[in-house]
Amino acid sequence: MKPCIASFGILLLVVLSVLNTTGQTHGTLKFTLIHTANGKPVELNTTTYNTPNGEEYTIKKLRYYFSNFKFPGNPTLEDADNYQLIDQARSTSFSIPVLPGKYTHIEWLLGIDSLRHCSGAQEGALDPMNDMFWTWNTGYVVFKLDGTSTSSTADRNRIEHHIGGFRFGQNVSTPLSFELPNDRPLEITAGKTTEITLHLNLDRYWKSKETILIARESVCTVPDALARKIASNFPYLFEIEDIKVHEN
């Protein structure tokens, strides 16, 4: 009788652990960010870069939000943590749970939706302690680039770009949308991690749709027309460099 119970117990354990690995209902999508400026990897404080407009600068802070990940035409995981803060100094990769499938279209917001801007005290990536929150005019800085430049006419040659604004007519959060070839879709498998390597090319921040001159536009800390001008370069900043499925 006793050995019977024991072996039943072992069987149960085995069954449970098998269920545990195969019973996963979702896969993991890991984003790894690579930041470059002027062809070089971004390093805070120590390296000098040139913008495509010929102005030299250093970077002290580089932070931005991603949110609202979607696969158009497909259901999304309800409990996926939808708000991510990417910070050159602290964290340049994050993972979100995704329903298994083959996706040829992925979309998310560079920034934060206006609804969440109006929902009171938040935690995690949106905790006001993350130094990305405006207190006098409620709202998040959705993209922060601080540094110095000899071209800057501001106090101590600073560059202070705190790009934010969510109210009607002030919105800077920008949808990023990527189509993938049908024969090379983004494949998410239950229990596995798919890694997407994204390249942020800061050159495009200074020059793509609009030309941003440090000499003229070194400081932007309110949700004004300059913030919107800078944000009109947001759709051009990122490129998918690589997609890989990890066996784990």
Next chain:
Amino acid sequence: MKINARIAYTGALFLVVLCGAGLMKPTPRTLKVPEGWPAPNKNLFSKNPLTEEGFQLGRKLFHDGNLSKDGYVSCASCHQQFAGFSTFDHDVSHGVNNTFTTRNAPTLANMAWHSAFHWDGGVNHIEVQAVSPITAHNEMGETLENVIAKLNADSSYPPLFKAAFGNETINSQRLLKALAQYTGSLVSANSKYDKVKRGEAIFSNVEQKGYEIFKAHCATCHKEPLFTDLTYRNNGLPLNRFNDVGRMAITGKKEDSLKFKVPTLRNIQVSYPYMHDGSIFSIPQVIDHYSGGIQKDQYTLDPVLKNGIAITQRQKYELMYFLFTLTDSTFLKDPAYGMPTY
């Protein structure tokens, strides 16, 4: 009265202790909406269910100087209960290290009916409002990280957070939600005016005449029963020494220049000085402003005030006596809103 307060304190303490011991779930608390009033802002507590424990924690935090850098400046030092939760007798308020704010501390009555905060409405939710005074260099001058560390180090707090939120974790969100439960619960609706409305008292002749003048000239903006219509308007004050353009700084629109949120007139007798910069010191002077001091060349001046308000000396005093009927001494002395003893 005294004994009642004692009992209330002991009761509250008992509740808090019980919950600290994990024996109880937080006790729901309801915001009492006075009869005949509009519905409060439904977003206020939608993600922050009002509870007795949450309110009591917020009340303690509101009165705690440790939320500031130097340990002295609490929310209550600028928002004093006896002054209707404004700063008594100060045009602008003191912050840490002998700094001054650039605006007059508003009264905090009936916040639950507001959907935007500060004189310019720049803050869009009561929960995030407190980040502003805690971190402003000329108010409490502190960081949220430090406040959380100090609260963790004070043994009285973890049990109170547990009672209010289920475990002892102290984070910025809980701190802000607790403060919002307290400030959002401050309801002033028991002045003589309210008693008259409820049929429990009658106005004197002078007050009644003042009320008629009020309805004719002031009530469009200072709308009953909140005594504010919660819109942004320019009532003709000059641009002040801080070049404070009010609402325009938030919307970026020229047509919002010099507009400020219409303040409530409840407890106006005790909340002097007046206006967003505390530039007017007494009620007669406020009335003089409306009758003769309006800056008529401002393009955003409210159309209602284009011609000023013609008021005789006699009417001025009648109006003043009516405004005094908005003083709610129950609210100003209610121990349930006061400095806690735990």
